[in-house]
Amino acid sequence: xxxxxxxxxxxxxxxxxxxxxxxxxxxxxxxxxxxxxxxxxxxxxxxxxxxxxxxxxxxxxxxxxxxxxxxxxxxxxxxxxxxxxxxxxxxxxxxxxxxxxxxxxxxxxxxxxxxxxxxxxxxxxxxxxxxxxxxxxxxxxxxxxxxxxxxxxxxxxxxxxxxxxxxxxxxxxxxxxxxxxxxxxxxxxxxxxxxxxxxxxxxxxxxxxxxxxxxxxxxxxxxxxxxxxxxxxxxxxxxxxxxxxxxxxxxxxxxxxxxxxxxxxxxxxxxxxxxxxxxxxxxxxxxxxxxxxxxxxxxxxxxxxxxxxx
Amino acid sequence: xxxxxxxxxxxxxxxxxxxxxxxxxxxxxxxxxxxxxxxxxxxxxxxxxxxxxxxxxxxxxxxxxxxxxxxxxxxxxxxxxxxxxxxxxxxxxxxxxxxxxxxxxxxxxxxxxxxxxxxxxxxxxxxxxxxxxxxxxxxxxxxxxxxxxxxxxxxxxxxxxxxxxxxxxxxxxxxxxxxxxxxxxxxxxxxxxxxxxxxxxxxxxxxxxxxxxxxxxxxxxxxxxxxxxxxxxxxxxxxxxxxxxxxxxxxxxxxxxxxxxxxxxxxxxxxxxxxxxxxxxxxxxxxxxxxxxxxxxxxxxxxxxxxxxxxxxxxxxxxxxxxxxxxxxxxxxxxxxxxxxxxxxxxxxxxx
Numbered sequence: 012x013x014x015x016x017x018x019x020x021x022x023x024x025x026x027x028x029x030x031x032x033x034x035x036x037x038x039x040x041x042x043x044x045x046x047x048x049x050x051x052x053x054x055x056x057x058x059x060x061x062x063x064x065x066x067x068x069x070x071x072x073x074x075x076x077x078x079x080x081x082x083x084x085x086x087x088x089x090x091x092x093x094x095x096x097x098x099x100x101x102x103x104x105x106x107x108x109x110x111x112x113x114x115x116x117x118x119x120x121x122x123x124x125x126x127x128x129x130x131x132x133x134x135x136x137x138x139x140x141x142x143x144x145x146x147x148x149x150x151x152x153x154x155x156x157x158x159x160x161x162x163x164x165x166x167x168x169x170x171x172x173x174x175x176x177x178x179x180x181x182x183x184x185x186x187x188x189x190x191x192x193x194x195x196x197x198x199x200x201x202x203x204x205x206x207x208x209x210x211x212x213x214x215x216x217x218x219x220x221x222x223x224x225x226x227x228x229x230x231x232x233x234x235x236x237x238x239x240x241x242x243x244x245x246x247x248x249x250x251x252x253x254x255x256x257x258x259x260x261x262x263x264x265x266x267x268x269x270x271x272x273x274x275x276x277x278x279x280x281x282x283x284x285x286x287x288x289x290x291x292x293x294x295x296x297x298x299x300x301x302x303x304x305x306x307x308x309x310x311x312x313x314x315x316x317x318x319x320x321x
Numbered sequence: 322x323x324x325x326x327x328x329x330x331x332x333x334x335x336x337x338x339x340x341x342x343x344x345x346x347x348x349x350x351x352x353x354x355x356x357x358x359x360x361x362x363x364x365x366x367x368x369x370x371x372x373x374x375x376x377x378x379x380x381x382x383x384x385x386x387x388x389x390x391x392x393x394x395x396x397x398x399x400x401x402x403x404x405x406x407x408x409x410x411x412x413x414x415x416x417x418x419x420x421x422x423x424x425x426x427x428x429x430x431x432x433x434x435x436x437x438x439x440x441x442x443x444x445x446x447x448x449x450x451x452x453x454x455x456x457x458x459x460x461x462x463x464x465x466x467x468x469x470x471x472x473x474x475x476x477x478x479x480x481x482x483x484x485x486x487x488x489x490x491x492x493x494x495x496x497x498x499x500x501x502x503x504x505x506x507x508x509x510x511x512x513x514x515x516x517x518x519x520x521x522x523x524x525x526x527x528x529x530x531x532x533x534x535x536x537x538x539x540x541x542x543x544x545x546x547x548x549x550x551x552x553x554x555x556x557x558x559x560x561x562x563x564x565x566x567x568x569x570x571x572x573x574x575x576x577x578x579x580x581x582x583x584x585x586x587x588x589x590x591x592x593x594x595x596x597x598x599x600x601x602x603x604x605x606x607x608x609x610x611x612x613x614x615x616x617x618x619x620x621x622x623x624x625x626x627x628x629x630x631x632x633x634x635x636x637x638x639x640x641x642x643x644x645x646x647x648x649x650x651x652x653x654x655x656x657x658x659x660x661x662x663x664x665x666x667x668x669x670x671x672x673x
Contacts, residue, residue, distance in 0.1 A: 208608025
């Protein structure tokens with residue numbers, strides 16, 4: 012339970028409100044550090060796989076060219092020598108592009124997210140709710156170079172020696188400063204996000220659920236199973252507010268029999284009815300619809316009731 | 322179950338009654354559900370990357386539907402307590418918002434706008450930092466020169482090992498001259514150019530990115546690199562080869578040093594906005610500066626491609642000092658004219 016509660020607090024902690032240019036407040040969920048790390052590792056994995064496979068392909072082509080080259084040199088043909096040189100140039104260019112342009116390419120593309128982020132359900136967005144510009148994507152990815160690639164390269168070159176030199180230690184500290192950056196601000200920004208004015212948020216995905224209040228029972232208050240007609244009076248509906256309505260909605264959507272019985276009993280006790288058995292769902296649907304109708308008409312008049320205490 | 326019978330005798334409700342009894346907020350939903358579903362279908366296809374299969378009609382409908390659904394959300398928030406519908410609308414509006422306000426330009430479109438005025442405008446916008454970076458670079462060169470001329474041992478401290486092959490204090494004029502001319506064999510030049518580009522681009526990106534630390538590291542990098550330059554100029558000047566050395570350097574150096582100057586200035590710009598955000602919040606100031614600096618940096622990478630080619634090909638193929646001066650300084654003139662005389666504001670620009 013404590014674990015569940017902790018993850019719940021973490022979730023509430025990541026909730027933010029973003030205002031779109033139309034002035035609509037949208038709730039967004041800032042991506043968790045764990046899923047961002049996962050996305051990064053996935054992307055790095057993809058980059059390494061791409062780099063290795065390109066290198067192998069070019070090496071394969073290169074070995075073919077080399078065979079030709081020894082024959083060609085005998086004949087004094089220079090074109091083949093150029094071909095192998097071209098392959099090296101291509102290799103340098105491709106490695107540069109993989110390192111610097113992989114993230115740019117995907118974040119600027121139509122999906123606006125790298126494959127790693129897509130798999131972990133993340134997207135980048137402008138912090139101010141406006142358009143995500145090319146400049147922002149450029150800035151956040153240029154910074155990635157010093158946050159990640161540079162110190163890692165330094166650590167790797169320095170770890171070859173038996174004892175890590177001062178440079179190795181400095182690189183490690185550097186790496187940690189940027190790596191831990193998202194732990195020291197509310198929005199889990201890394202340095203690149205800060206400079207670019209972006210943040211990483213969860214990409215939402217929700218299905219449109221059926222309307223609960225239009226089933227025949229809900230709408231008429233008439234139970235098909237027992238033939239009972241549920242009609243609640245003003246006093247019986249006035250005991251609950253919006254919070255209880257949402258709880259009731261959730262219970263109806265989850266549709267677990269024991270929860271239905273428990274809620275049915277609780278409501279009956281509250282409004283002073285004798286709890287029966289066997290027709291809980293019809294009762295709850297009718298109560299839900301009529302409570303919602305009452306609260307919504309209150310809303311139209313500018314009177315809202317947050318919960319049963321309100 | 323006594324109470325169940327209270328009103329049980331009434332006739333079963335007809336369909337019309339259901340419709341009438343349905344909540345106002347449900348009727349609202351029923352009327353608009355078609356639009357919501359259509360937007361969801363378009364967004365889902367776009368998210369899956371299946372742009373090709375979208376009709377033009379759907380692509381055009383996206384922004385309109387986005388606004389329709391966004392206004393549905395606003396209304397629903399004021400009138401409906403169906404939390405599942407509200408959550409669905411919030412998620413749908415957010416998904417569509419990503420697409421409507423995502424980076425919408427193609428790479429080619431962005432490049433056209435970038436070259437057509439945005440780059441030069443971004444460069445002009447950071448002019449105070451350009452002056453500072455220039456002053457620092459000039460000072461660095463001077464310091465390098467003065468240090469080495471007062472004590473040649475400084476040379477070994479200032480110039481990295483890879484340049485110390487033959488180019489050391491005490492080398493003869495002929496040896497030094499040999500490093501400037503006569504390497505006109507053309508094997509491996511493109512390889513060399515590509516390597517230089519990739520190396521220099523790394524340095525420039527670092528120069529920019531380090532601006533993050535309040536702009537101090539870019540200043541140090543600028544001083545360090547130009548002190549090397551000053552030391553080497555002194556070495557060649559000592560043997561009366563200064564003109565030839567500057568020619569050897571200028572052919573690509575005007576472009577490369579300008580690129581490094583821009584990168585350093587871009588880094589400083591970010592650092593300055595962090596130290597002195599002015600009336601804006603620090604976060605906002607840094608974000609604005611970061612985006613402007615990123616445009617400059619995209620140009621720097623482009624300039625380094627040009628510099629790498631000039632260095633790899635031009636310098637080896639143009640083997641006389643006059644030719645090198647002409648190429649180097651026409652490049653400089655072209656860059657400066659582009660940055661400061663070319664003042665067109667591209668249409669449909671994203672950045673304010």
